[in-house]
Amino acid sequence: MSMLELDKVSKVFKSGTFGGSLKPALRQVSFGIDRGEVVSLIGESGSGKSTLGKIVLHLTPASAGKVSFEGQDVTEKKGRELHEYYRHVQGVFQDPFSSYNPLYKADRVFEMVRQEYFGGLQRDAWEAKVETVLETVTLNPADVLNKFPHQLSGGQQQRLLVARALLLDVKLLIADEIISMLDASTRVDVLNMLVSLKRKGLGILFITHDLSLGNYISDKTVILRHGAVVEMGETPKVFGNPQHRYTKSLLTAVPQLHKKWAPFDWSANGSAAPASNGALRPASGAAAPVAEEARETRRYSRSSLSPLHAAKGAKSTPSVGAGAAVAEEAAPGPRPSLMEMEGGRWHRRARRRVTLAEVLAESAPPPLVECEPGHLVAVEE
Amino acid sequence: MSLSVRNLRIAYRTLRGDVQAVDDVTFSVADGEIMGLAGESGCGKSTLGNSLIYLEGRMRHLGGTVELDGKVLPISDDRAMNRHRMRDVSIIPQYAMSALNPTKKIGVLARDLLKSRGTKLAKVLPEFRRRVALVGLPDSVLEMYPFELSGGMRQRATMVISTLLNPSLLIADEVTSALDVSNQRAVGELLTEFRDRGYVKSMIVITHDLSILAQIADTIMVMYAGKLAEKADAGTIIDRPLHPYTQALLSSLPEVGVRYEEEELTGIPGRPPSLLDPPAGCRFRDRCPFAFDKCAEEPPFVELLPGHQVACWKAAQDVAGSAEREHEEAAR
């Protein structure tokens, strides 16, 4: 039993004035994080990776499934129990600047922790504690204390937020894209700091869309797509021997310094056999690799189970265009479905109201199989 | 010679004073060349790119000239510049995903914009449709509003509109930064495709991501604190950088395959200097592990090796040293 255990966690979003459409954002995700372990959760935008982080942090409830921390069910915690939970589980998010109130000095975030959790502590003891955590995150107290947020660099701000979490007896840190807004020269410092924290026994859920960052830091990797796990396992295995087409396609798209993008044939089934020519040879638009996204989308939309690959790269706008274009082509599913996907959202096809259980059942992910010890892959459809 | 920039200096006003974001910059881009412009945030790379097409209200042209295909670009004269915009020089802005008016259909927006540039939409419509298909958008986008498209699709629509009149120079400002890896690759490949097909003659790709440039750029120019640090062809910059800043930047990049257990990467300590009151001498001096007395003087941006320009005293010494050694060896 791991320190944090996710058991078939699902999340369905309702949208529309009267909850007219339902969208499964997470589909039965299960994995665990141990003490001193970094697990990276990798996915593209819309994959549900941030939602998962929010569920662990109790910022949004799960629609189904169980989250347990040190053997205790977290999902039902509230009030005092939740207060205690936050003593051990903390989050840091993408945009450091928005975590601070620009009108107050940055170290006010520490003061808030003191009021909330260390009301009885003497001033001296508290200050010593602050200094210790600042050292842990490799910050010089003189550089960051008594300063306003805009006087600090992004890297300093992010490290200060991690330090805030460390003031508590934190055992698990949810790091949601915490370095994607930082400059290259400071990114590595934050990453290395996380490594040193992990060595001291902290468990870290490292949420990112950047495969190289995930690969650099994590012991285990979980690849998420459309809210479901497509591949997971020990990082060297997942990156060194990727099995799922999606993982392979992601890896070939990563830009590398000393290797040009390898050709990748998206249309072929099974393994990623190098195509004769991977460069753009667009006689017509449809033949261009850039249309691959669209084609890929179509392929998946045929199955009534897989959510559309719409709104890729978008923050929140539903992609009506893509949905409409695809809806025309989508062949009817193998069996009459209660729901249908359109414009990135599920809609009721049936006249009657569709229950949560039905949505969960219909959006159930393909099963995971073990391809080698410590390496699971989703069965491809 | 497609683009030639000489001693360009651009400042922009802030509440705390003028910031000289582009300081005495000289470079050129050849026909058919994709030049990557790299550096950290605040180094002036975006200001440099934008100044070649549109000086916003708070930006000021302090000096220097820009020539495109032998003609001087009147960059400080907004009206005179209009004639060149979109036809000679065009841009895919950093905010490409929100660059389209939300209440106008994409086709209507293109029509209005083209009319401003003295062209009828009907004249370019077949080509427009062909390019829309090339970037993987459905033909119906012309009839769609921007909010009906995903962010990635909007960005591609912007790419097509910006290059409709086959500009000589295209500035692509951080076009891959907000994208997921698979879209990053698609857009990167599209940029080279646009060049290969002659939609644009040459291109400046501004990004903080050196690994994208390693994929698509012919040459790479690195900026630091408003100054040029190094310029050479892409392979040279990636494999044999001479400037300590470029070296440090490259060694701080985690690549797929690099794990902390095997190879602990290091960042660059410190922060870039404030451009409100930049220090004299080499601006990287405070963060540079090789800094020595000479660095108190400003290093010139000179060609140390054929096609390889660097602004660094240390690099100059090294190159001179190895040349001497070679010379001695040859003499022996």
Next chain:
Amino acid sequence: MTRYFARKIGLYILAFWAGVTIDWAIPRLMPGNPIEAYLARFSLNSQGSWTALYKLFSKAFGYNLPLWDQYWHYWDNLFHGNLGISIYAFPEKVTTMVAQAAPYTLALLVPAIVLSYVLGNRIGAIAARRKILDNTVLPLGYLFQAMPYAWLALAAAFYLAQLERWFPVQGGSAVGIASGFTWAYIWGLVSHWFLPFLTVFLVSFGGWSIGMRNLVIYELETDYARYLRALGARSRLVRRYAYRNAVLPQLSGLALALGTVIGGNIVTEVVFQYPGLGHLIYIAATDQDYSLLQGIFIFIIAGVLVANFLIDIVYIVIDPRTRLSMQGAVA
């Protein structure tokens, strides 16, 4: 589409029901009895005649019935176009009184609002890029906005009507001239109309132009405007786009302003003794004439709802983004 409108109309019906119910309930929940208040005016001496009259009026106004029945009767009457009888002007019908006052209010406020809207938007948009206007017209707008309206109206009435005698001081039409389609009568109407119109116009003009200026400045700074300029669009095109997008929020404001027109402008109509609906509300409120108040409020409720509904439709026509939510609702 159909479902979207069905849902919208459903919501409007719900809002109308809630509004009318509250309108009906308030006088009945308030302390004090309107009939007692009314009878007090007659200074009746005998207890017997007081009781008799009380019963008579209670029956006439239907206050003797159980509340539930009163509620049903109220709706029943409403659908028959019967809003009851005024207490203050007994036995005048509320509908007749509203019908007499409404033309004055509409003639006063609709032109004032529409004209100030059109001119305010134009001037505000120009002020967004012309320093001269920004430094002259706009401060005036702020001045009129910030000034207590009652004070402005009183000042206008005092200086322009009382002292200078350019305009009549009060009323809606000239006294002693028979109504009819004669020059004298129409001149009387216009001269009485002008001052209240001017004050309302000035104040709303200030509001519209300030709002528009800020909206246009915001729009001119947006990414799409920067993109257009970077690609060398004519400044006229950039302005046209910015204006059109900036007008959208203004339009909601116009809808609300037009919706509340039906209630009249109480301060204006009281200061100038202008016989519109606002004046009527004032009288009804001071005389505790609940049936009259209720009747006028129903007009206001209906007016606001209809105006909002119309603006919903206009929005769908001019702002494509709203169509997206409609599609969402269809599926």
